[in-house]
Amino acid sequence: MQTSRAPGVAFIFKKALISALVALVLFSLMIGVRTEAGSDGQLTYWTRFGDLAMMVATVFGGSIVVELLRQWWGPVGTVRVVPPQVTSALSLGARLVAPVLLIFTFLVPVIFYNERYILDLGILVLTYVMLGWGLNVVVGLAGLLDLGYVAFYAVGAYSYALLATNFGLSFWICLPLAGILAAFWGVLLGFPVLRLRGDYLAIVTLAFGEIIRLVLLNWQSVTGGPNGVTGIPRPTMFGIPLSPGDDGLAAMLRIEFSPTHRIVFLFYLILALALLTNWVTIRLRRLPIGRAWEALREDEVACRALGINTTTTKLTAFATGAMFGGLAGAFFATRQGFISPESFTFHESALVLAIVVLGGMGSQLGVALAALAMIGGFELFRGLDQYRMLVFGMAMVLLMIWRPRGLIGHRAPTVFLERNQAISSDLVKEGHG
Amino acid sequence: MSADHILSVDHLSMRFGGIVAVNDLSFGAERRKITALIGPNGAGKTTVFNCITGFYKPTSGSMRLAHDDGRNIQLERLNDFRISKQAKVARTFQNIRLFPGMTALENLMVAQHNALMRASGLTLLGLIGAPSWRVAEKAAIDLARTWLERIGLLDRADDAAGNLPYGDQRRLEIARAMCTEPALLCLDEPAAGLNARESASLSELLLAIRANQGTSILLIEHDMSVVMEISDHVVVMDYGVKIAEGTPQHVRDDPKVIAAYLGADEEEAIAVMESGT
Numbered sequence: 240m241q242t243s244r245a246p247g248v249a250f251i252f253k254k255a256l257i258s259a260l261v262a263l264v265l266f267s268l269m270i271g272v273r274t275e276a277g278s279d280g281q282l283t284y285w286t287r288f289g290d291l292a293m294m295v296a297t298v299f300g301g302s303i304v305v306e307l308l309r310q311w312w313g314p315v316g317t318v319r320v321v322p323p324q325v326t327s328a329l330s331l332g333a334r335l336v337a338p339v340l341l342i343f344t345f346l347v348p349v350i351f352y353n354e355r356y357i358l359d360l361g362i363l364v365l366t367y368v369m370l371g372w373g374l375n376v377v378v379g380l381a382g383l384l385d386l387g388y389v390a391f392y393a394v395g396a397y398s399y400a401l402l403a404t405n406f407g408l409s410f411w412i413c414l415p416l417a418g419i420l421a422a423f424w425g426v427l428l429g430f431p432v433l434r435l436r437g438d439y440l441a442i443v444t445l446a447f448g449e450i451i452r453l454v455l456l457n458w459q460s461v462t463g464g465p466n467g468v469t470g471i472p473r474p475t476m477f478g479i480p481l482s483p484g485d486d487g488l489a490a491m492l493r494i495e496f497s498p499t500h501r502i503v504f505l506f507y508l509i510l511a512l513a514l515l516t517n518w519v520t521i522r523l524r525r526l527p528i529g530r531a532w533e534a535l536r537e538d539e540v541a542c543r544a545l546g547i548n549t550t551t552t553k554l555t556a557f558a559t560g561a562m563f564g565g566l567a568g569a570f571f572a573t574r575q576g577f578i579s580p581e582s583f584t585f586h587e588s589a590l591v592l593a594i595v596v597l598g599g600m601g602s603q604l605g606v607a608l609a610a611l612a613m614i615g616g617f618e619l620f621r622g623l624d625q626y627r628m629l630v631f632g633m634a635m636v637l638l639m640i641w642r643p644r645g646l647i648g649h650r651a652p653t654v655f656l657e658r659n660q661a662i663s664s665d666l667v668k669e670g671h672g
Numbered sequence: 673m674s675a676d677h678i679l680s681v682d683h684l685s686m687r688f689g690g691i692v693a694v695n696d697l698s699f700g701a702e703r704r705k706i707t708a709l710i711g712p713n714g715a716g717k718t719t720v721f722n723c724i725t726g727f728y729k730p731t732s733g734s735m736r737l738a739h740d741d742g743r744n745i746q747l748e749r750l751n752d753f754r755i756s757k758q759a760k761v762a763r764t765f766q767n768i769r770l771f772p773g774m775t776a777l778e779n780l781m782v783a784q785h786n787a788l789m790r791a792s793g794l795t796l797l798g799l800i801g802a803p804s805w806r807v808a809e810k811a812a813i814d815l816a817r818t819w820l821e822r823i824g825l826l827d828r829a830d831d832a833a834g835n836l837p838y839g840d841q842r843r844l845e846i847a848r849a850m851c852t853e854p855a856l857l858c859l860d861e862p863a864a865g866l867n868a869r870e871s872a873s874l875s876e877l878l879l880a881i882r883a884n885q886g887t888s889i890l891l892i893e894h895d896m897s898v899v900m901e902i903s904d905h906v907v908v909m910d911y912g913v914k915i916a917e918g919t920p921q922h923v924r925d926d927p928k929v930i931a932a933y934l935g936a937d938e939e940e941a942i943a944v945m946e947s948g949t
């Protein structure tokens with residue numbers, strides 16, 4: 240089907256050759272020659288042409304493989320002819336995915352009650368699902384590229400940690416406070432930043448994320464600096480602690496105490512928080528504010544011509560996303576019992592952003608699937624040790640070739656008259672600022 | 673001036689560095705009438721629109737909008753979104769600016785943002801699904817449906833705007849502007865790229881808007897058949913200055929206008945002359 244249009248062997252070969260050449264130039268000094276200060280301070284160097292040759296060969300081979308795969312899947316934007324039965328079966332499957340996934344998630348603590356590892360992993364995945372859904376408001380809906388999302392996660396976590404350890408406030412009071420504080424910081428950051436667009440916005444948010452981390456690291460007297468905050472109270476079931484004591488839940492229910500109770504409780508807690516995020520987002524999308532976010536992503540100039548205050552619209556998106564990040568942060572703090580600035584590096588922001596992009600910008604189900612794939616997949620490759628990142632990176636590259644617009648590549652309309660039909664992602668803009 | 677002007681532009685100038693795109697331009701747009709702004713390419717028409725709708729801050733001059741209720745608004749003092757929100761001036765763009773990834777219906781819902789924002793109690797009432805919000809939302813959908821029907825796109829309400837044919841997109845953009853319930857509607861070349869039949873139906877639509885909604889229309893247009901057929905008053909610009917104004921008949925016979933068009937583009941000049949005969 241595509242062979243007639245596909246570039247021939249010569250083209251692939253040429254492309255691979257160019258890639259290899261670039262790799263040769265780049266790596267010849269980086270890998271080919273190794274320099275070091277000798278014992279007397281003089282320069283010693285030795286060559287590693289074997290390693291260099293291997294790298295260049297890998298690039299050459301990889302380039303051919305990628306090109307072949309690309310032809311196999313067709314170039315980006317081609318309409319692949321899929322039989323209608325397959326399409327309808329797929330769409331039926333797609334409609335079932337969400338409810339099945341949800342039911343399964345509810346049952347996880349029942350099925351895997353005795354497998355602590357799975358439960359912990361489930362909690363981790365759900366935390367990232369929630370973070371992904373939160374960032375999705377900013378990046379996926381409003382089209383604002385935020386590279387410093389972890390800052391709000393940190394604000395939420397430290398809000399709870401400090402309020403609880405210093406003032407003894409309970410988790411259920413601190414949780415909304417953490418959300419409000421994070422939203423407040425979102426607005427504070429948003430004011431000066433949101434007149435910037437595209438790359439500039441990305442860089443400033445990135446810097447903001449780093450600044451927050453550095454403040455946490457250096458404001459020793461309040462945050463404890465690199466030592467972090469320890470002894471953060473565990474959550475209670477609305478006042479009833481999940482502890483082995485006489486006033487604990489186990490004693491009250493007259494069942495034998497088990498530490499798993501708390502894990503299961505945490506699991507359902509983060510599930511509830513994530514579902515709250517999802518519910519609010521879905522609702523907001525159908526309200527004028529949510530539609531304005533998406534319109535902003537599509538065309539900011541047109542929005543202004545329609546009398547939409549783009550600044551406040553962006554601010555609300557930023558604040559909403561930040562609030563969810565803050566809630567997730569408070570959960571993170573209570574789960575860990577200990578937090579330090581190390582947990583809030585740029586790596587986290589990048590991971591959450593990757594989840595949103597991989598999920599298909601704006602799609603709730605896509606983000607959940609992506610979080611599952613990213614966090615779960617990462618654990619799956621744990622056995623590969625040092626090659627884990629490599630395999631993972633490769634999987635990402637392949638996925639992006641196969642689905643450049645993310646796992647769920649279409650947009651569901653927020654309102655319809657007759658037919659609720661999905662909109663192809665080719666039409667949906669990604670936003671610019 | 674004795675005429676009842678909804679928009680009065682006074683000594684408007686707009687400079688971009690050394691370029692004087694609009695030079696001391698004065699004209700008025702009459703209430704409930706269709707005023708056409710014509711002129712060869714690069715005359716400065718779109719720049720005038722951008723000044724009126726707040727996308728550019730004019731170098732000098734004033735623009736006054738006189739509402740039916742007697743309110744007077746100086747447009748040069750408001751910035752971007754407030755012109756649509758408070759002064760009730762809506763516009764379309766020379767190169768269509770719909771929200772391509774949203775459906776036709778959604779496009780019209782976004783246009784009702786400010787009214788719906790109020791109805792949703794700044795989102796709070798909407799979030800809890802208050803009955804008053806539901807009523808307002810239904811009314812908004814009904815308004816959108818009415819406009820879709822009027823532009824003949826009811827059956828494509830749930831299609832992505834970016835998937836619609838060019839002519840339909842042009843009409844949808846007009847409907848979207850009308851959903852903001854404007855007092856003055858500014859259309860930048862609405863007939864560009866339309867065939868003769870589509871142009872005719874566009875003329876009909878604009879006449880109906882003027883008759884039914886009582887909206888005043890300011891129109892930039894190169895398609896002389898449309899201009900001659902529907903406009904009540906024509907203002908001709910060239911190199912940023914007004915070179916003529918009057919009724920379509922009057923303007924068409926003005927030698928200065930013919931010369932401007934001849935200088936710019938022979939075909940258009942012929943179109944101007946032929947459209948009267």
Ligand SMILES: Nc1ncnc2c1ncn2[C@@H]1O[C@H](COP(=O)(O)OP(=O)(O)OP(=O)(O)O)[C@@H](O)[C@H]1O
Pocket residue numbers: 688691692693711712713714715716717718719720766
């Ligand atoms: N933002 C800008 N910066 C610099 N020059 C501009 C800008 N906008 C418009 N101009 C210049 O102002 C002049 C008038 O442009 P304008 O777009 O208003 O013309 P127009 O009458 O709408 O033409 P057309 O019929 O082709 O749409 C042109 O010379 C244009 O290059």
Ligand SMILES: [Mg+2]
Pocket residue numbers: 717718719766
């Ligand atoms: Mg123009």
